[in-house]
Amino acid sequence: SFRSSSSSKLLQQALTRYASAMTNQPTLCPPHAAQPSSTDSLDGLTVTVESDSEVLADTTDESYDLQVGPGSATIHAATVFGALHGLESFLHLVEVNRTGGYQIRGSPWVIHDSPRFIHRGLLIDTSRHYLPISAILSLVDGMSQTKLNVLHWHMVDAESFPLISVSAPYASWGAYGPDEVYHLSDVQNVVQYAKARGVRVMVEVDTPGHANAFGYGYPSIVVPCGSNVENTPVDPTNNFTYTVISDIFSDLNTVLEDNFFHLGGDEVVYGCWRNSPHIMQFMQDHGMGTDCTKLEEYYEKLLLELSNKALPNRNFVMYQEVFDSGSKLPSNIVIDVWKTDPPLIQEVEAVVRAGYRAIIANGPNDEWYLNEGFGNGVCDDIGCRYTHWTAVYKNEPLAGTTLTPTQQKLVLGGEASLWGEEINGDNLATVAWPRAAAFAERMWSPEEVNDYNEAAPRIARMYCKMRARGVQVSPISPGSCTHF
DSSP: EEEOOOOOOOHHHHHHHHHGGGGGGGOOOOOOOOSSSSOOOSSOOEEESSOOOOOTTOOOOOOOOEEEHHHOOEEEEHHHHHHHHHHHHHHEEEEOOSOOOEEEETHHHHEEESSSSEEEEEEEETTSSSOOOHHHHHHHHHHHHTOEEEEEEEESSSSSOOOOOOOSSTGGGGOOTTSBOOHHHHHHHHHHHHHTTTTTTEEOOOOOSTTTTTTOOOGGGGGOOOOOOOOOOOOTTHHHHHHHHHHHHHHHHHHOSSSEEEEOOOOHHHHHHHHEEEEEEEEHHHTTTTOHHHHHHHHHHHHHHHHHHSSSTOOEEEHHHHHHOOOOOOOEEEEOOOOOOOOHHHHHHHHHTTTTTTEEETTTTTTTBTTTTTSSSSSSSSOOOOOOHHHHHHTTTTTTTOOOOHHTTTTEEEEEOGGGGGTTTTTTHHHHHHHHHHHHHHHHHHOOOOOHHHHHHHHHHHHHHHHHOOOOOSSSSSSSOOOO
16 A cells, blocks of 8 residues: 555645556566565555645755665655655566566665756647647656656747637637647646646747747738748737737746746747848837847847746746847846757857856757657658667766856756657657657766666666556567566
8 A cells, every 4th residue: 555644635646646557567577677586575655755835846856765675665755746756766666476466676675866957858849730638648647757857848839829828819820720729728737737747847939930820810920931931930029929929928827837938039030030121120220230139139128028927936948049149138047958059068058157047958969859860850862860769868968068066057957859840649659758768867867877788678677667557658679578
């Protein structure tokens, strides 16, 4: 039995959920590492926490202590969310023997565990392809099982605007269709489901670039720019632009809980603004000349002002292009570093030395872009480069850095991305797993835990564990989940 005296409803529900998951363990799953042959039969698991608070944020203590055997097991954590991680680790150890009983090999175990990085994210893109809520929730299940803790929801982009906003009702005219939309209640359901599993939801509404889908419902707030819809930006000179965005943010504020929100800011095509006579006149009138970086800074300043009002008490995240353009930004902005040229680590160091926090959202060779290899990314006559799980695992985010240990604390962590050009609800999970599990270990474990040969049995075991709990996952090697 699983038991705790905690008054946290979230933790009590988790105990019920994990007790049920015990019945879905693979029989004699391949061991993750060579261990003594001793086993221990358990009569229960007791969980204690120092705080019953159910507030989940970037500052939440996720550490836990797990002791197994003889005869029983205990988890102690500072928070209920640390206890959730302890429950996951306990479940990773449990096996069903051939007589139907539960056992843990190699006991006794004494585990003191905490993450290396506080931001361990996975990005989904619901603009290029609509993702059913069921697919998103299943992905969250996998994130919880691998201790990833931030779902970066890139909600809208050039191709579609699937969010139904009560205050900006025409925005969803940019959706693919009436059946491929998210109501605010859908967003709230994802937030609550994820929170119950220790996963934060960081929503992104990307502007000023990639704004084409805004134009279906509000054509006056975008600047048409040729046949490539990816290039269409918002019109920073139109006051109504800020009204629409503020209304959307205000609606999202009613259902979002996380203290991080992503404002985008990548890949603004300045030529689209330069091709607009009224925008060029605005720039001349405001002393900007033809320097579009000044117009971008003007936009970002107003965007931050409205964001602070519509989404109070948030840390705002922006893509590195906003930093690179020289825009004056508040010191509490977090910079999302994703570009590989110049070398990614150089950009991270520049961001940190300027006093900003950073999220590393790629590797030097796109190792953390899990979507690549399915028709996009680096392609030639033979095909497109697919990133193997070992490359994901081997990518040390701070390799070659000259940052001091104190400066490195400004690197919050990293993200693996599932950009949606060739990903929909049918293949989301199998593209993600188990490569995102390899990424998860890189984010959680100490830097010196980096041998992919030693990791391979752990990833193979995780394949079995996730598969048994209903997550669609791809295998990494031949074998079966029913043998030693």
